[in-house]
Amino acid sequence: MDKGAWRQGLGISTSQYLQYKDSAAWLITPGANGAPAGSTSCYYRAVTTPSPVKIIMLTDSSRLLARIRQLIAIPSVSSVSPQFDQSNRAVIDLLATWLEEIGFAVRVEPLLERPDKANLIATLGAGPGGLVLAGHTDTVPFDAGRWRYDPFGGTVANERVYGLGSADMKSFLALAIAAAREFSARDLRQPLVILATADEESSMEGARALAAAGKPLGRHAVIGEPTDLKPVRMHKGILMEAIRLDGRSGHSSNPALGASALEGMYLVIGELLRWRGELQARYRNPLFEVEGPTLNLGHIHGGDNPNRICGDCELYIDIRPLPGMTLAELREALHGRLNGLLKDGELKLSFKPLFAGIEAMETPATAAIVRAAEALTGAPAGVVGFGTEGPYLNALGMETVILGPGSIDCAHQPDEFLPLAAIQPTLDILRGLIGQFCGKTA
Numbered sequence: 001m002d003k004g005a006w007r008q009g010l011g012i013s014t015s016q017y018l019q020y021k022d023s024a025a026w027l028i029t030p031g032a033n034g035a036p037a038g039s040t041s042c043y044y045r046a047v048t049t050p051s052p053v054k055i056i057m058l059t060d061s062s063r064l065l066a067r068i069r070q071l072i073a074i075p076s077v078s079s080v081s082p083q084f085d086q087s088n089r090a091v092i093d094l095l096a097t098w099l100e101e102i103g104f105a106v107r108v109e110p111l112l113e114r115p116d117k118a119n120l121i122a123t124l125g126a127g128p129g130g131l132v133l134a135g136h137t138d139t140v141p142f143d144a145g146r147w148r149y150d151p152f153g154g155t156v157a158n159e160r161v162y163g164l165g166s167a168d169m170k171s172f173l174a175l176a177i178a179a180a181r182e183f184s185a186r187d188l189r190q191p192l193v194i195l196a197t198a199d200e201e202s203s204m205e206g207a208r209a210l211a212a213a214g215k216p217l218g219r220h221a222v223i224g225e226p227t228d229l230k231p232v233r234m235h236k237g238i239l240m241e242a243i244r245l246d247g248r249s250g251h252s253s254n255p256a257l258g259a260s261a262l263e264g265m266y267l268v269i270g271e272l273l274r275w276r277g278e279l280q281a282r283y284r285n286p287l288f289e290v291e292g293p294t295l296n297l298g299h300i301h302g303g304d305n306p307n308r309i310c311g312d313c314e315l316y317i318d319i320r321p322l323p324g325m326t327l328a329e330l331r332e333a334l335h336g337r338l339n340g341l342l343k344d345g346e347l348k349l350s351f352k353p354l355f356a357g358i359e360a361m362e363t364p365a366t367a368a369i370v371r372a373a374e375a376l377t378g379a380p381a382g383v384v385g386f387g388t389e390g391p392y393l394n395a396l397g398m399e400t401v402i403l404g405p406g407s408i409d410c411a412h413q414p415d416e417f418l419p420l421a422a423i424q425p426t427l428d429i430l431r432g433l434i435g436q437f438c439g440k441t442a
C-alpha cells in the first residue's frame with residue numbers, strides 16, 4: 001500500500017476526511033503504527049486503497065463534535081418578543097468551564113439591565129496587542145413544526161450537523177476553543193481572547209455593553225459569523241424608524257373641521273423620496289451589489305373611514321446606509337428635514353426608532369487581519385448583506401474581519417446546518433491566525 005506522509009488533523013468521520021482531502025485517509029492513534037507521538041490530535045495519511053478505512057482514535061475530533069452538539073442542545077433564543085426571549089447563561093457557563101480547563105482567565109460580565117444574560121471574555125497570555133475570536137451565544141427563535149431534525153438535537157446526517165445555531169454561530173465558539181487548545185500561555189507573545197456575546201440577534205446589548213465599557217480586548221478580531229470561510233470586511237448598516245403624524249379628525253364634508261394626517265404624510269413621503277435621491281447621488285460603493293444606500297417605505301397606516309378626515313398616520317421606513325454614514329447623522333438629517341417641512345401646519349410630527357439599529361462596518365483593506373484572512377483562505381475580503389457586531393469591535397479599536405464556517409443562507413431557517421467538511425479548514429485557519437497574531441513571532 002502506497003502511503004503519503006503523516007499529517008496532523010482533527011477528523012469527524014472517515015468520510016469527512018475523504019471529502020475534505022479528496023483522498024482516502026487513515027486515522028490513527030499518535031505514536032501507534034509509526035505515527036508521530038506526543039500530541040492528542042489524530043494523524044492521518046493518504047492511502048491508495050480507500051477501503052477499508054479504519055478509525056483507531058478520534059479523541060479530539062469526537063470531543064469537538066460532542067461540544068458543538070452540547071452548545072446546540074442548550075436553548076438560548078434572544079428576541080425582542082418577551083415570549084421567545086431566553087437567558088444565555090447556560091451557554092456562557094459551559095464555555096467558561098471549557099476555557100478554564102485549558103488555562104484561560106475567564107470573566108463573565110452580566111448585562112446591566114438583564115442580569116440573566118452575560119458576555120464572556122476569556123484571555124490566554126498577556127500583552128498590548130492580540131487576537132479576539134468572537135461569537136454570539138444566542139440564536140433566533142425557531143418554528144419547530146418546519147424542522148425535519150430536532151432544532152436542539154445536533155443530529156449528524158448527510159455530512160452535516162443540524163441544529164439551531166449550528167451555522168449561526170455556536171459551532172464557531174467550540175471551534176475557536178479547539179484551535180486554542182493547541183497553544184499555552186507560554187507559547188504566546190500577545191494575548192488570545194475568546195469573546196462570547198449576548199443578544200446579538202435581538203438588541204446587540206452584549207456588544208453595546210462592551211463598546212460602552214470602552215476597553216479594547218485586542219488589536220485584531222475575527223467574528224465567526226457564517227461566511228462560508230470567506231473573509232468579509234464591510235457591511236451596510238440598518239436604521240428603522242416610525243414616523244407619526246397626529247392631526248385632527250372631522251367630517252369629510254368640510255376640510256376646515258380637521259387636519260388630515262394622510263395628506264401630511266403625502267408631503268412626508270415626497271420629501272423622503274427626494275432625500276433618498278440625494279443620498280444615492282452622494283454615496284456610492286461599487287463593492288456592494290446594491291451600490292447606494294437604500295430607503296424603503298415598508299408600512300403605512302392611517303385613518304379609518306372615507307367620510308372622516310384622517311386623524312393620525314404612521315409610516316415605517318428602513319434605511320441601509322453605506323460605510324461612512326453614521327446612524328446618528330442620518331437620524332439628525334431625517335428629523336431636521338421633516339420638521340422643516342411641516343413646521344407651519346397643525347400636524348404634529350414625531351419619530352420613534354423601531355430598534356436601536358446597526359452601524360455600517362468597514363475595516364480597511366490594508367488591515368493586517370484582513371490581509372492574513374485573505375492569505376489563509378485564498379479569498380479576497382468582500383461584503384455581506386447582513387449586520388454584525390463588527391462595528392462595535394471596530395469602534396473599540398480592534399480591526400475586525402467577519403469569517404466563519406457554514407452559510408448564512410441556511411441561518412435563521414429550519415434545518416440550519418454546519419457542513420462537517422468545514423470543520424478542519426476552520427481549525428487550520430484559526431490556528432494560522434493565532435500563530436500569526438499571538439505566537440512567538442507576533
Ligand SMILES: [Zn+2]
Nearest residue numbers: 136168169225
Ligand atoms: Zn449570527
